[in-house]
Amino acid sequence: MNPEPEQPNHDEARRTFLKQSSLLTALAFTPGPVLQAAAAEIDEKVAAVFEKIPVRLDINGHKHKLSIEPRTTLLDLLREQLGLTGTKKGCDYGQCGACTVHIDGKRVNSCLTFAVMQEGKEITTIEGLAKGDDLHPMQEAFIKHDGFQCGYCTPGQIMSAVACVREGHAGSEDEIREFMSGNICRCGAYSNIVAAIQEVKGGGQKV
Amino acid sequence: MSEQLQKSQSGAIGEPMNRVDGRLKVTGAAKYSAEYELPNLVHAVLVGSTIAKGSIKNIETRQAERAPGVLAVITHLNSPKVPGFAERDHPAEPPTAGQPLRVFHDNKVVFNDQPIAVVVADTLERARYAASLVKAQYDQDKHQTNLEANLGQGYLPAQAKKNPKSPLADYQRGEADAYKNGATKLEAEYVIPSEMHNPMELQSIIAHWEAPDRLTVYDKTQAVIGTQRAFAKDWGIPEANVKVIATFVGGAFGNGLHNWPHETAAIIAAKKVGRPVKLVLTREQMFTMVGYRPYTWQKIGMSATPDGKLTAITHESVGQTSTYEQFTESTLQQTRMMYTAPNVTTRYRIASLDVSTPVWMRGPGEATGAFALESAMDEMAHALNLDPLEFRLRNYTDTDPDNGKPWSTKYLKECFQMGAERIGWSNRKQQPGSVKSGEWLVGYGMGVGTFGAHRGSAKMKAILTKKGTVVLQSATTDIGPGTGTAMVQIAATTLGLPPEKITFQLGNSTFPTAPSQGGSSTVNTVGAAVQDACIALREKLHQLAAATPNGQVFSAAKPEDIVIMEGHLSLANDKLAKAAYSDLLRQNNEAEVEVTIESKPGGSDRDKYSMYSYSVHFVQVHVQPLTGEVRVKKVISCADAGTIVNQKTAGNQMMGGAVGGIGMALTEGAVIDDRYGRYVTKDLADYHVPVHADAPNMEFAFVNKPDPHVNALGTKGIGEIAIIGMAPAIANAVFNATGKRIRELPITPDKLI
Numbered sequence: 001m002n003p004e005p006e007q008p009n010h011d012e013a014r015r016t017f018l019k020q021s022s023l024l025t026a027l028a029f030t031p032g033p034v035l036q037a038a039a040a041e042i043d044e045k046v047a048a049v050f051e052k053i054p055v056r057l058d059i060n061g062h063k064h065k066l067s068i069e070p071r072t073t074l075l076d077l078l079r080e081q082l083g084l085t086g087t088k089k090g091c092d093y094g095q096c097g098a099c100t101v102h103i104d105g106k107r108v109n110s111c112l113t114f115a116v117m118q119e120g121k122e123i124t125t126i127e128g129l130a131k132g133d134d135l136h137p138m139q140e141a142f143i144k145h146d147g148f149q150c151g152y153c154t155p156g157q158i159m160s161a162v163a164c165v166r167e168g169h170a171g172s173e174d175e176i177r178e179f180m181s182g183n184i185c186r187c188g189a190y191s192n193i194v195a196a197i198q199e200v201k202g203g204g205q206k207v
Numbered sequence: 208m209s210e211q212l213q214k215s216q217s218g219a220i221g222e223p224m225n226r227v228d229g230r231l232k233v234t235g236a237a238k239y240s241a242e243y244e245l246p247n248l249v250h251a252v253l254v255g256s257t258i259a260k261g262s263i264k265n266i267e268t269r270q271a272e273r274a275p276g277v278l279a280v281i282t283h284l285n286s287p288k289v290p291g292f293a294e295r296d297h298p299a300e301p302p303t304a305g306q307p308l309r310v311f312h313d314n315k316v317v318f319n320d321q322p323i324a325v326v327v328a329d330t331l332e333r334a335r336y337a338a339s340l341v342k343a344q345y346d347q348d349k350h351q352t353n354l355e356a357n358l359g360q361g362y363l364p365a366q367a368k369k370n371p372k373s374p375l376a377d378y379q380r381g382e383a384d385a386y387k388n389g390a391t392k393l394e395a396e397y398v399i400p401s402e403m404h405n406p407m408e409l410q411s412i413i414a415h416w417e418a419p420d421r422l423t424v425y426d427k428t429q430a431v432i433g434t435q436r437a438f439a440k441d442w443g444i445p446e447a448n449v450k451v452i453a454t455f456v457g458g459a460f461g462n463g464l465h466n467w468p469h470e471t472a473a474i475i476a477a478k479k480v481g482r483p484v485k486l487v488l489t490r491e492q493m494f495t496m497v498g499y500r501p502y503t504w505q506k507i508g509m510s511a512t513p514d515g516k517l518t519a520i521t522h523e524s525v526g527q528t529s530t531y532e533q534f535t536e537s538t539l540q541q542t543r544m545m546y547t548a549p550n551v552t553t554r555y556r557i558a559s560l561d562v563s564t565p566v567w568m569r570g571p572g573e574a575t576g577a578f579a580l581e582s583a584m585d586e587m588a589h590a591l592n593l594d595p596l597e598f599r600l601r602n603y604t605d606t607d608p609d610n611g612k613p614w615s616t617k618y619l620k621e622c623f624q625m626g627a628e629r630i631g632w633s634n635r636k637q638q639p640g641s642v643k644s645g646e647w648l649v650g651y652g653m654g655v656g657t658f659g660a661h662r663g664s665a666k667m668k669a670i671l672t673k674k675g676t677v678v679l680q681s682a683t684t685d686i687g688p689g690t691g692t693a694m695v696q697i698a699a700t701t702l703g704l705p706p707e708k709i710t711f712q713l714g715n716s717t718f719p720t721a722p723s724q725g726g727s728s729t730v731n732t733v734g735a736a737v738q739d740a741c742i743a744l745r746e747k748l749h750q751l752a753a754a755t756p757n758g759q760v761f762s763a764a765k766p767e768d769i770v771i772m773e774g775h776l777s778l779a780n781d782k783l784a785k786a787a788y789s790d791l792l793r794q795n796n797e798a799e800v801e802v803t804i805e806s807k808p809g810g811s812d813r814d815k816y817s818m819y820s821y822s823v824h825f826v827q828v829h830v831q832p833l834t835g836e837v838r839v840k841k842v843i844s845c846a847d848a849g850t851i852v853n854q855k856t857a858g859n860q861m862m863g864g865a866v867g868g869i870g871m872a873l874t875e876g877a878v879i880d881d882r883y884g885r886y887v888t889k890d891l892a893d894y895h896v897p898v899h900a901d902a903p904n905m906e907f908a909f910v911n912k913p914d915p916h917v918n919a920l921g922t923k924g925i926g927e928i929a930i931i932g933m934a935p936a937i938a939n940a941v942f943n944a945t946g947k948r949i950r951e952l953p954i955t956p957d958k959l960i
Contacts (some may be wrong), residue, residue: 086235188866
C-alpha cells in the first residue's frame, strides 16, 4: 500500500521551505555563482550551503571552526568528519554508552546530542584523555585489570569511568555497577572494569 | 641477560601478561572496520522490506535519487549482476546448507527487513535521509514466523539425510525411548527464544574495487579467508584478487562466521558508483539479518534407578532456520557423551520459517542443549532426593559412552571440587525455598558444559628481522579473547625471547591461511602453528649460523640452544658465540630470515581418544518472592580447558561467557510479532543484554593441566564452555530458591509470580 506516492512528505516540504526562504532572504547579497547555480537547478549544492551552520568547538584542546548540518550528531561529526574514531557507535540510541564523551567535564552520549548544540563547549574524547605518551590512570588500570576484550566499548567505558569517579559515584562495587550500567560490555568484562575503577578511586589520584 | 630472562619469564605461557593491543584499545587508536579513511569514500544505507514474505510489486526510488548528495539507489531492477548468483547451484558454505540470500537478485522477499535497496550518498546523513524516501509496494504471501506453531514441520537436515553417520542424524544407543519403562522417570519440554549476538560493534564494511577485478574489503568478520573465498566466488575473480582486512573486530560471538546481505550490498554499491563505500548497519538491522541463536524447542525423557543411576535419556529438538538456508548446530551432542546412561536416543530436526538465517552463537547448540539436559538432571536429582552434584558424580564416565574411546583428558571432577568449595555448596539445602536472606529467597545451582577440543590446520610465517625481533603473520582474527597476546606468549616461550621482541600480525587475508575464529579452536590450531613456526625458524637459524665463518660452535650446538640477540645469534651455553645477521642473510640472499610452515593435527590421537573441554558453573541467586526479581549474587565458573596460555585473558573470557549465560537465563529473548513477522525487540532497550548491575563479581578457576593429545601446547579451548551450562545453573538455582521450575527462557519475573 502506498496511497500518496507523489506527495512530498514532511521532510521534503521542510527542505523546500528552507531552500526558498533562504534564497529569498539571502538573494540580495548572494554571490553571482550561487544564483547561477540555482538558476541551473543545481539546487542541492545551494541547499547544502544554506543548510550548514557555523560552529566553534573545542575538542581535546584543539579549536575547530566548522560548518555542519544541524542534523549531524556529535558522534557522527567526530567519527565521519573529524577522524576521531575512538568514540564508538554501538547503537545510536543512547542505550549502550559506547559513544560517551565529556562535554564541559560531564559524561554525555554523543549520539544523542547534535554537534551544533555544543557551540563553545569543551569536548574531550578518548583521544584527548592521555597526556601525550602518558596514559590516564584509568587507561592504565583498564590495561592492568584487563577491563575489556574486543575493545569496542572500551573508550566509552573509560570516559564513563573517569566521570563516575569525578562524580563521587565510585564509593563501592555496587555503586560503581549502578553508575556504570549505561555502558554495555557484551564481552562481559564487567568484573575487571569494576576492579579497574576501584583501583583508580582507591589510588586517590586526580582524575 | 638476567634482565632479559626476567622479562621473558613474564611473558611465558601461563603468565597473566597484559594484552599486546591494550594500549591501542584504551586510547581509541585501534581501528575497526568502519574506521578506515579512504579517498572518495561514500556512505551507504540499506532499505529493508516491511513484509516477511511475498514479492516486490513496485519500488519507488525517484525521490531518493533526487535527494541531495545521492549517487545511486540500487534495487533488484538496476543492480549490477553478481556473476555467482546466476548459477543455479550456489551452495552456501558451512555453517549452512542451501542458498545464501542473493541480494537484489530478484523481487522475492523471504524475511522481514530483507534489504530491498541500498542508497549511496556523499554523507551519512544524506544517505540516511534519502533511504527514508524509498517506498515499496508488495504482493504479500502468508508468512510463518512462529516455531511452536510449526513444530510439526520439523525435518531432518539435508546433511543427515545424505549421511546417516552425520552427527545430526538420529542416534540410538541401547533401546529406543527406554526411559518410558524406567523406575523413576520424567518427561519435560524446554524452550529457548531466539537470542541475538549483539556485539557492541555494529556490523560494518568498507568495500573498495581497486580495479574492475580487484576487491578490498575492511570487513567485520571472524573469517578473513572464508570471506575472501566467498566474495571471489560471488564475483568470479581469483581469490588472490580479494583482500579482506579485519585487524580489530568489536565482538562477534559467532555472527562473523557467515557472510551477510549487507556485505554484498556494499560491494554491489561500490561497483555501481565506482568509489569506496562504507556501510554500517543500524542496531535495529543487527536483529534482522546477521544471524542469531535459533528459537529451539526441546523435549527430554529421562529415567533412573532409585539409587541414582541413569538408565535412559531421550532428547529431541526442533530449531528454526530460514526458508533458503538450512542452519544446523550440535544441540544434542552433550546428551550422548556426558553421562553413563546405557540407553540414549536423540532426534534433531529443523523447521523452515519466513525469517533470516540463524548462525552459531557462542556455545552454539551445546548451550541450547545443555539448558535442557542440565535442567533435566537437576529435576531428576530432585525426584530422587539426591544432591545434584552427587547425582552427576554417580553418572560420571571415564570413557566416552558414545564411542567407547577414552577421553584425551577429563578433569571435570576437579572442576566440581573447586567450584563446590568456592560457592559454599554445603550451604545448599535440598528442600527448595528453605534458605533466606532478609526477605529474599536464596538458591544454589550448578550446570555442566562441554565442547569438542578441535584443532585444524593453519599456515604461519615467522620472520627474524635484523634488529633481532620476530614477526609472525597469520590470517586469523582476534574478536576479543586476546589471540595476539596468547600467540606472542607462545612464541616468546618457544624462542626464549622477551614478548616485547615479538609481533603477531593478524586479520589480513594476504597472510598465511588460518581457519575462521570459531569453535574455541584458535589457540589449539593457530597456537600450535606459532609453536611449529618458531621451532622451524630456530632450526633454519641454526643451519645458517653453522654455515657462517666460525660457525663450528653453532653446528656443535642444538637448535634449541640458539639465542636471538640484537644484531646476532648466540648460544645459551656459550655467550661468546656470535653469528651476525648480516652474515646469515648474505648466505641466504634475503633481507630477513623467514619461514612459512603448515601445522596440522598429526598422528592417530584423533582416532584413539575423545577430546573435549569441560566446565561447571556454580551460582547463588537471590529471588524476591513478591516481585519475582532474580539477582545473581555469586558465580564461580571452573574449567578443564587444558593448558592456560594467559590466566588474565583466559579468566576474562571465562567470566565474560558466564555473563552471557546470565543474559541467556534471565534477560535475553528476541520477540517477533507474528502478525507482521517482524521483530518488536529491535534495540538494546527492548532486548536486554546484561549490564554492569546484572553481573556480580564473577570468579573463575582453571584446572590448568595440559592435554597432550590435542596439540603439543596441551590447550583445549575456552570460549564456548564459558557459557555452556551457565543458563541451566541459574534456572536450577531459581528452582532451589523458589521450588519453581522454569523451562522456558528467559526467566523473567512474570514467570515467578
